[in-house]
Amino acid sequence: MALISDNDPIYELLDKWHEDDEYEKILEKVDEIPMEERSNKLWFRKISALNNLKRYDEAREEIAKLSPRCTETADIGRLFYMMGYIYDQKNCEFKAIECYRRRAEIDPSWDECDEWVNDSLGYAKKDMDRAYNAFSRFFPDYAEKNQNAAEKKTVEEPDILPYISAMGSSFMSSNLGVKLPLDQPFFKCSEEDKPKVVSFLTDRMHITDLKSLQQDFGRNRLAPLTSNILHIIETGEEPPLDKLNAQQLTHYEASKLLLGKMKEFIPEGGLAAWDYSDMLAIARFMYSVDMLTNTEIMQTYLFANDECKRLFKSWEEFTHSLTIGAFYNAFTRDTSYNINQSAKFAINVGLFCMQTYPGIEWLGEIKE
Structure with a gap:
């Protein structure tokens, strides 16, 4: 059967219901x-009506169904606009900005892009201000509790190793239902749990041995990327932005906003704590299913141990790096740039350090 014409009288009825805010009738029709x-x-x-009813998840499902049918520039651009609107409503402002810019890339005649981008950016800055205030309250409170802890725990080699890995593994395990015990750095999974851990590592993370672990660490490190952006913030020397596409430009601006706002909390060692925490968590899971040998897991432990003691002068510095690293990682990789959700996750990481390991004293000479 033929498609309903764009001039069909049905649109007069839909327009009237839209003007009267009767969106359910639009859906039914x-x-x-x-x-x-x-x-x-x-x-x-239909998608517009779902958005007006704040049924955003359903609207996204309809967009996914419609997307393969959209071949005309105007339709593709409208898809990006509608996705941007949904991301805005779900507090993912930079993801919304990316969508608006992608519409403008596809349809340069769309002259409202800057207006929508600026509106979203304004909300993002307010969300980032709230995140800054939360960290401003949290870090002094953490330092005071750590200083006044009744019993100090000195972290010796190799005791420091499970402490570093515990952060990443504690959150990673939520995808697996398998936890790595803090007091068992050489923990082995049960035969029942092995298949799902192996599948997670090989199928999802594409990690099968020490070499692929090292390659994953090199590809996904936060420290070099964030260090470069912090240098740009410090010097004011902007790179050429005109060659970046919508996705690249948005990622850069989102990173710059977060790091610029949080720079006073970031130690000299940068955000490397999250990198090593994440790497050791993966390594411990690999060892637990015999994908790393005893020698390989010890080499990995000692490498991370030496690097963290070289980069961070205290447990407090390590915690700052880990917490802001968790914020940045969640913001740019896991939550579609949701500042509020990412900040809550990071505060939980910080609380994990505060509540589980109060009064830790960093031990070991700082290697130059």
Whole structure:
């Protein structure tokens, strides 16, 4: 059967319901029409109605269904605009900005891009201010509790190793249902748990041996990237931005906003604590299913141990690096730039340090 024409009288009825805020009627009417008769224009009306009803997850599902049918520039651009609107409503402002810019890339005639981007950026800055205030309260409180702890725990080699790995593994395990015990740095999984851990490492993370672990660490380190951006913030020497696409430009601006706001909390060693925590968590899971030998896990432990003692002068410095690293990682990689959600996650990482290891004293000479 033929698609409903874009000039069909049905749109007069849909327009009236839209003006009267009767969005449920729009949904009911569109759903009455067989799929093979629905035009893209009609489908967009359904998505718009879902957005107006704040049923954003359903709207995203409809966008995913409609997307393969959109071949015209105007339709593709509208998809990006609608996704941007949804991300804005879900407090993922920079993801919204990316979508608006991608619409402008596809349809340069769209002249409202800057207005939408600036609105989203304004909300993002307010969210980042709230995150800054949360960390401003948290870190002094952490330092005071650490200083006044009744019993100090000195972290000796190799005792420091499970402490470093505990952070990443504690959150990574939520995907597996398998926890790495803090007091068992050479823990082995049960035969029942082995298959899902192996599948997680090989299928999801594409890590199978020590070499692939090292390659993953090299590819995904936060420290070099964030160090470069902090240098740009410090010197004011902006790189050429005109050659960046919408995704690259948005990632750069999001990173710059977060790091610029949080720079007073970042120690000289940068955000490397999250890198080593994450790497050791993966290494411990690998060892637990016999993907690393005893020698390989010890080499990995000692490498991370030496690097962390070289980079951070105290447990407090390490915690600052780990907490802001968790914030940056969640913000740019895991939450579609949701500042509020990422900050809450990072505070939980900091609380994990505070509550689980109060009064830790960093031990060991700093290697030059």
